[in-house]
Amino acid sequence: MADRAHGGTPEMVDWDLAVLTAKRLMRPGPDVSRDEARETVRELRESAALAEGHVRAYTGLHAESATAPVLIVDRAGWVQANADGFKVVLRPLIAKMVEKRGDSGGMTAAVGSRVTGVEAGGLLAYLASKVLGQFDPFVDVGQQCQRCRMETATAGRLLLVAPNVVHVERELEVDPHDFRLWVCLHEETHRVQFTAVPWLREHMLGEIAHLLESTELDPQKLAGMLREALEQVGRMVRGDSEASLLDPLQTQEQREVLERITAVMSLLEGHADVVMDGVGPEVVPSVEQIRRKFTARRAGAGPLDQLIRRLLGFDAKMRQYRDGAVFVRGVIDKVGMEGFNAVWAAPRNLPDQADIADPARWVARVHG
Numbered sequence: 001m002a003d004r005a006h007g008g009t010p011e012m013v014d015w016d017l018a019v020l021t022a023k024r025l026m027r028p029g030p031d032v033s034r035d036e037a038r039e040t041v042r043e044l045r046e047s048a049a050l051a052e053g054h055v056r057a058y059t060g061l062h063a064e065s066a067t068a069p070v071l072i073v074d075r076a077g078w079v080q081a082n083a084d085g086f087k088v089v090l091r092p093l094i095a096k097m098v099e100k101r102g103d104s105g106g107m108t109a110a111v112g113s114r115v116t117g118v119e120a121g122g123l124l125a126y127l128a129s130k131v132l133g134q135f136d137p138f139v140d141v142g143q144q145c146q147r148c149r150m151e152t153a154t155a156g157r158l159l160l161v162a163p164n165v166v167h168v169e170r171e172l173e174v175d176p177h178d179f180r181l182w183v184c185l186h187e188e189t190h191r192v193q194f195t196a197v198p199w200l201r202e203h204m205l206g207e208i209a210h211l212l213e214s215t216e217l218d219p220q221k222l223a224g225m226l227r228e229a230l231e232q233v234g235r236m237v238r239g240d241s242e243a244s245l246l247d248p249l250q251t252q253e254q255r256e257v258l259e260r261i262t263a264v265m266s267l268l269e270g271h272a273d274v275v276m277d278g279v280g281p282e283v284v285p286s287v288e289q290i291r292r293k294f295t296a297r298r299a300g301a302g303p304l305d306q307l308i309r310r311l312l313g314f315d316a317k318m319r320q321y322r323d324g325a326v327f328v329r330g331v332i333d334k335v336g337m338e339g340f341n342a343v344w345a346a347p348r349n350l351p352d353q354a355d356i357a358d359p360a361r362w363v364a365r366v367h368g
Contacts, residue, residue, distance in 0.1 A: 013090070014117030015083045021121025022079045026128045029075060029163030030170060037162070041072045044160045044180055051184035054279045055192045059271075060337055061344070063195035068135075070158045070191075075128040078161050081136060082124060088138045089208055132168065132183050133160045135190035137201045156201065158191045160184070172293040178286045185279055189272035197344045204264065211257045263353045267343065270324015274332075277325075323356050330359030335367060342366050 032040070048070045056063065073081065137156035160183070169179040194200055280287035331340045343349050343366070355362035 017117035018120040022124035025125035061196040133187035266324035
């Protein structure tokens with residue numbers, strides 16, 4: 001039988017199979033003793049708590065962080081958490097499919113969900129060794145973490161992937177204590193953003209739902225989009241820097257929604273980078289060395305890894321960090337941190353793509 005979504009409707013992805021596939025394919029973590037693992041978990045938890053105080057003081061945001069727990073996970077735990085999150089995010093698309101095609105629950109649905117489950121598992125396996133930390137705002141109210149057996153709340157949860165943090169700090173040969181706090185400064189900023197701005201989670205879920213609800217389900221149109229996507233992959237392999245895997249898969253309506261989502265993500269990631277760099281020199285003695293080595297590591301990926309990163313949209317993610325940070329610094333230079341914090345007052349104050357490119361435009365629109 002096909003996997004079942006919330007409310008008993010059929011899933012388009014067999015998430016149990018996806019998790020199982022990812023666990024079989026993902027790379028093993030670094031070799032650490034039981035005592036080292038226990039100490040890493042302890043220090044990451046302490047670093048997260050310490051970082052939260054610095055983030056609050058620097059940003060002026062007042063967050064109820066207790067509503068969003070910090071979970072220190074291994075790679076398998078990260079895979080499970082993201083499978084749980086994807087279930088929530090994809091519900092609007094599943095509901096649309098059920099409405100259009102009916103809940104047949106037959107062999108086609110079962111086979112299709114298992115195929116996509118294996119594909120999703122492969123993707124999760126690749127990402128499981130890359131992510132240092134992640135704030136997941138989309139976990140359901142009262143959904144129980146399968147690994148920690150605790151109830152999570154509406155504001156989401158912060159995941160810190162302990163083996164990946166250890167792997168990178170060893171690879172970069174940086175001070176482990178400094179590196180762990182540096183990572184936590186960025187991720188804690190996201191936890192503060194969502195817990196201090198209660199409407200932000202529902203706003204993002206609404207935009208994603210709009211994006212998915214506008215997905216084209218006509219088989220012929222989908223086939224055409226996929227052919228265009230394959231052509232884009234070919235251009236990427238040949239080194240075309242302008243090729244984009246996402247463009248053929250979007251209608252005009254989806255592009256407009258995606259632009260709004262991208263602008264908000266640029267704000268969130270840029271804000272986290274600005275906070276990290278603003279707080280870092282005061283509390284992370286080796287921050288300049290860490291930033292320099294971390295940036296060099298990112299740029300030094302091999303050709304295959306670079307291609308995979310482009311296909312998965314990592315290049316776009318890096319632009320979000322860069323463009324968002326320029327926007328945040330530009331606004332703070334003009335109206336200060338308190339004036340910048342007007343961005344969190346209501347959805348209408350969020351920047352669009354034009355604002356991200358021109359901070360003065362946002363200041364004029366919001367502050368008049």
